[in-house]
Amino acid sequence: MxxxxxxxxxxxxxxxxxxxxxxxxxxxxxxxxxxxxxxxxxxxxxxxxxxxxxxxxxxxxxxxxxxxxxxxxxxxxxxxxxxxxxxxxxxxxxxxxxxxxxxxxxxxxxxxxxxxxxxxxxxxxxxxxxxxxxxxxxxxxxxxxxxxxxxxxxxxxxxxxxxLLDQVSMFLGFITKAEALNDRPVAIAVRVTSPDRSFGLSVADAVALTDEPAQPDAVLSAPAEWWLRLASGRHAAEHTPATVTLTGGKLTLDELRGVFTGF
Missing domain, CATH: 1.20.120.450 (dinb family like domain)
Known part of the structure; x- marks a missing residue:
């Protein structure tokens, strides 16, 4: 197929x-x-x-x-x-x-x-x-x-x-706001399940997908479908499953939500 x-x-x-x-x-x-x-x-x-x-x-x-x-x-x-x-x-x-x-x-x-x-x-x-x-x-x-x-x-x-996982990068420039972190660059390791994928998310002057960083500032673990919803702005706390975690201490999940304005 x-x-x-x-x-x-x-x-x-x-x-x-x-x-x-x-x-x-x-x-x-x-x-x-x-x-x-x-x-x-x-x-x-x-x-x-x-x-x-x-x-x-x-x-x-x-x-x-x-x-x-x-x-x-x-x-x-x-x-x-x-x-x-x-x-x-x-x-x-x-x-x-x-x-x-x-x-x-x-x-x-x-x-x-x-x-x-x-x-x-x-x-x-x-x-x-x-x-x-x-x-x-x-x-x-x-x-x-x-x-x-x-x-x-x-x-x-x-x-x-x-x-749809392979299409996120096409729209990042339109659905993100890097300045939401107030010029605080972060490198995030993103690990999703169903299907399993690992990659990086860089928030600096712009927001971009990268290879998974060797020393990330934070690690986001989530179902793949929620990652897609995060990227599109459909990420309110009441619609976020308990399996979503963000570790590392350099930013909170709410701060990360602020980067993704969605459509």
Whole structure:
């Protein structure tokens, strides 16, 4: 199984899981506050649904050898979803995300390997693996935003966790604030489980992943899914499992949380 196959399979299992939850939600639950501080559950579904439409348009353009729709297209999609009622957003999400996932599933092996997709916010076209992984990142984290509205101990889907570990570095510049430590550089050894990985985290002028330092200032031990949630700003104490520890004495877990502003 290729990386693209694994990621597309994770998109499918994630859709099946979230769709089952969404179909069972009464109207009043759609307006519950989600894990995304400024959105209710229906607004998270709106974001996922509109994002599915925009991602599908980019995929179809690549398959047709056409230009990707411009910024006005995105604005029109967002405006339409913003105008929907909570129930319409939930129903629209089910349709839009199913359509995108099915389109990825329909790509043959050669297309999965050779196709290049243009996204206006990236400097160069990307392959199907990268495009699908970006969608999986968004989908898995916003699925958590929905689930945590009903279960404070919600975790990221295991099928999404492993393929997303390799993508954290792509977004560190956008979702971190090195100055949160007040010019106090630290080198952290990060050791995660399920799957097991070890690497380093440097917080200095910028935040970067490194090799595991030989003499770390601190050691962070956590489930891999929580590391992904930390990196994306979904790290509140009430959603942090007891297995998360930070040792070394040079900074606290709350100080580390302040580095990751998330999205």
């Amino acid at each position: 290729t990386d693209a196959d694994q990621i597309i399979d994770a998109l499918r299992s994630g859709h099946v899981h979230l769709a089952a939850l969404v179909r069972g939600l009464p109207a009043n639950d759609l307006t519950r506050r989600s894990g995304a501080a400024d959105w209710d559950v229906s607004q998270v579904l709106s974001h996922l649904g509109s994002g599915a439409e925009i991602a599908l348009a980019a995929l179809e353009a690549a398959l047709d050898g056409a230009a990707v729709p411009g910024g006005d297209f995105n604005k029109e999609v967002w405006a339409r979803w913003d105008a929907m009622s909570p129930a319409e957003r939930a129903a629209g999400f089910l349709t839009a995300n199913e359509t995108l996932v099915a389109r990825y599933e329909g790509l043959d092996a050669r297309t999965r390997k050779e196709l290049r997709i243009v996204f206006g916010f990236l400097p160069a076209p990307v392959d199907v693996t990268t495009a699908a992984r970006m969608r999986l990142n968004e989908f898995a984290l916003h699925t958590w935003d929905v689930e945590v509205a009903f279960d404070p101990a919600a975790t990221l889907a295991p099928a999404a966790t492993e393929p």
